[in-house]
Amino acid sequence: MTSSTYVLYDYIPSLGCAVAFAILFSVTTAVHLFQRIRTHAKYFNPFLVGGIFQIIGYAARAAAHFNDKSTTVYALQTLLILLAPTLYAASIYMVLGRIITFLHAQHLSVIPVKWMTKIFVSGDILSFLLQGAGGGIMSSGSSNSLKIGQWVIVTGLCVQLLFFGAFLIASLTFHFRIKQSPTVESKKTMHRHQRPWPQDWRGLLGACYLVSGLILVRSVYRLIEFAQGNDGYVISHEAFLYVFDAATMFLIMVVMNLFHPSVVLRSGGHQPDESVELGLRTEEQESE
Template identity: 70%
Template sequence: MANDSSYVLYHYTPNLPCAILLAILFAFTTVFHLYQRIKAHSKYFNPFIVGGIFQIIGYGARAGSHFFMHSTILYAIQSLLILLAPTLYAASIYMVLGRIISFLHGEHLSYIPVKWMTKVFVAGDILSFILQAAGGGIMTSGSENTIKIGQWVIVAGLCVQLVFFGAFVITSLVFHIKIIRSPTIESERFMNKHGSIWPRDWRGVLFACYSASLLILIRSVYRLVEFVQGNHGYVMSHEVFLYVFDAAMMFLVMGVMNVFHPSFVLNEKAESPVSQPERNFQWKSDVEMQQHSFSSPRD
């Protein structure tokens, strides 16, 4: 971290109970995500789980900073890991959309080819990750001027994240509108006909992705304002903003994806809401045909 005396690691004493509580909450939801990933073999959620681990370590280091406020190592760990975790969430969410489109055989309804969709969005996410990580690394050492450079590199990374996330949300909405207007056989088959506020089918997964995206966008805007203002800005000087616009938002992201995990729909072994009635109908049809053959007069 900078040796410049004008740079202050914390403008407050990091709140110990809040840091411990967040570390515990993120540990709980991350373990649950790990269980869901293993059970459903959903490899596309690996980055999401790593993001959860980042949060656990980050808030654990932040709890340690309560006792060692001048430890640059603890400050760097918590700052970088909490900053980078959402980019890992985004990577998994990007991959979910492509899988939903392929699952519903709706490739013709997406204005971005599915074979390029995941690659494009994940590439933007990786670029954002690299920029934010590089900016965070620059901030951990050097003069005050170097720290300012690091802050603006992070701002660039956050801007990249916002652009790609905005494009992702638009892509999702366009596909959603098109498949409602021109449904595929699969989209109608894998649709829960029972009325509910949040359907437990592919629509529910899309709504979960929308919710997670909105929460990450809010958090990214907060971070953008924070780093534009700089180390002595009002936002960075008040810890409450971190817990309201970052910690709470990201915990909700993980919680929403726990409840509406994509594997409920995308797992090939999962039963669709209408598959069992269809089987019963098929079974009854077979029985009726057999009965008819036995009762029909012989030639």
């Protein structure tokens, strides 16, 4: 399918960059797949699917180098690359609830743990649907649908930023409270004299903060891109995509390879007692 009503790209998509990131995402996604199989961490399924989205998205972008007028290829790479971070966010939302349960610190959470995953993942799903709908509208190939689709995506990104901001506030509030009033479990699971970072719940929370910050940066970039429109400066320069989306999303996947939640929540020299394990299973069932 081709379109002559408007130009899909203001440049020829870079073959080298697209292939490079398709390979990079393939490597880190393969590691995540191995970690998923080894640890049975079901709550990281969305994250793994997000990696698959990136691989297919950048493979399609490589194909766009040879056929930059195909709306099918354009829609495929746009949608998958656009939606992958919402899948990352869904897994990160689930991780916070599991950390709180693991540390017996439900009383320190600003949001009841039983509602936490449902609230944030529901917001993530809404953002996912809006961005997906906007991308679908854009792919129809007319200038009017392009504008409508862009503003639907902007709405989805605003929803994502709203819920992500609330998630960060909830995370930071919990972190502050547990530092002021540590639970017995939080003290027991702290690994001392670890360098350059602690390999326990503190390091995992730090990784979640870093990942959240990178998703926020990427979302703000996308918000500016779509708000400017198809003739804007950002969307017409491919370098922005690779700096603020591809590179940041790849870094997110590598960070979570290094700080995979299962290492802290399931092992790390400390096995949770029966009550903690029951709480984790309950949270996992609610998040599925």
